[in-house]
Amino acid sequence: MxxxxxxxxxxxxxxxxxxxxxxxxxxxxxxxxxxxxxxxxxxxxxxxxxxxxxxxxxxxxxxxxxxxxxxxxxxxxxxxxxxxxxxxxxxRARKVQDAAAPTDEAAPASGADVLLRERLLRAAGALSDRQAEVLFLHDLEGWTHPEIADALGISEVNARQILFEARRKMRAKLGEDPAGGGVP
Amino acid sequence: MSERDDDKLDDDKLDLSGLDPVADPRRLERVSALIAQLAIAARKRKSPLWGTLVAYSRWAAALSAATAAGAIFLALTTSPVASDLPEDEPADVVLLSWAEGDEEPDVNDILQVLGDEP
Missing domain, CATH: 1.10.1740.10 (RNA polymerase sigma factor, region 2, helix turn helix motif)
Incomplete structure (x- = not known):
């Protein structure tokens, strides 16, 4: 960043x-x-x-x-x-799409990629918008807690707590996903 | 939360790379270029006049400053127009001198002698 x-x-x-x-x-x-x-x-x-x-x-x-x-x-x-x-x-209802067709020609995704993406999105369905946002910004984009706190207008302590809870929920969901294969 | 807790949080990081839409740097480059291109075109469409004004604003500001400085310089250096009317002479004397002479007084002289009130 x-x-x-x-x-x-x-x-x-x-x-x-x-x-x-x-x-x-x-x-x-x-x-x-x-x-x-x-x-x-x-x-x-x-x-x-x-x-x-x-x-x-x-x-x-x-x-x-x-x-x-x-x-x-x-x-x-x-x-x-x-x-x-x-x-x-x-x-649209706030739910994970059941069938995420790879419509983007610029980024053709393999079947495995699509399945992994669906699985992650299904698990993220258990998170609130704010939890998902903090989790994605930290674990996908790589922002630090001060950067997240500054951009979202929350305290750093709050950002850490939200991340902790989001990961706990994600791991639980991914663990019980029958399409599983373990937690990434 | 301590630094050690921060490290632990980083160790616990989930692998979400499957969600990354621009894992390929070339794709990120293409998408960024497209967004920039669309935004620049939209900005140009939004206000061509404003864009032109902004582009020329520095020149306009410099020209205004030079004009103002010139006007101030002229005002300070030019002496006021000297009146050829004799000072402190009563109005009737002056009027009489005009009547006797061949020269016609101009409007300013008349106003100065008679006053500018009706």
Whole structure:
């Protein structure tokens, strides 16, 4: 993850017309944004759609980001809003998709990959949105507790507690999954 | 929570790489480039006039500053227009001198002698 200062400079450069900064900002935040979206929509394909739309909107309205050093938290809040709107719009129940068809041509997934992804998403179904978001940001994206706390507006202690509980639930779910094969 | 607890939390990390949509760095690069391209196009569509103004704002600011400085310089260095009217002469004397002379007074001189009130 880029430091807050690096992010701040990139945002300022982008606002001053430095088009290449948008690509760097997108690359640095794509996975984190995906984590936040996935915690709400619980579908990889929908999460990717949400992230793309939300990031384009955020970059288009970049002037609204009043504190460039806090761009990451600002972006994730936009992604969460977009994910909730997407859920409402599509009228989908908050459940794990039974059949996740690999529709993304750019990232063809093998059968084993799809099964693993489904299994992880099924287990994550036991988590609240916030637990899933903290777990994904920490264990998938690799953010630290201070980074998570700053972006989500919670305390570091709270972030640690949420992560601990999320992992406990995930392990329990993965352990009882008949499609199992053990806890990853 | 102590540092040791933090280390333990990291040791307990779950392998969620199966959920990673951009495990391939080339895919991340492509997706980022696409998002940037769409955003830049949307920003250009949003306000072409504003973009142009921002691009030229520095030049406009410099031009305004130079104009203001020039105006102040002129105001400070140029002496006020000297009146060719004799000072402290009563109005009737001046009017009489105009009547006797061939030169026609201009509006400013008339206002100065008679006052600008109706």
């Amino acid at each position: 880029l430091s807050a200062t690096e992010v701040e400079h990139l945002v300022e450069r982008a606002l001053a017309g430095g088009d290449e900064s948008f690509s760097t900002l997108a690359g640095a935040h794509y996975r984190a944004a995906y984590c936040s979206a996935l915690a709400i929509v619980r579908s990889s394909e929908d999460a990717e759609d949400v992230v793309q739309d939300a990031m384009v909107s955020a970059f288009t309205e970049l002037e609204s980001c009043r504190e460039p050093a806090k761009f990451s938290g600002w972006l994730l809040s936009i992604v969460r809003r977009a994910a909730l709107m997407s859920l409402r719009k599509r009228g």
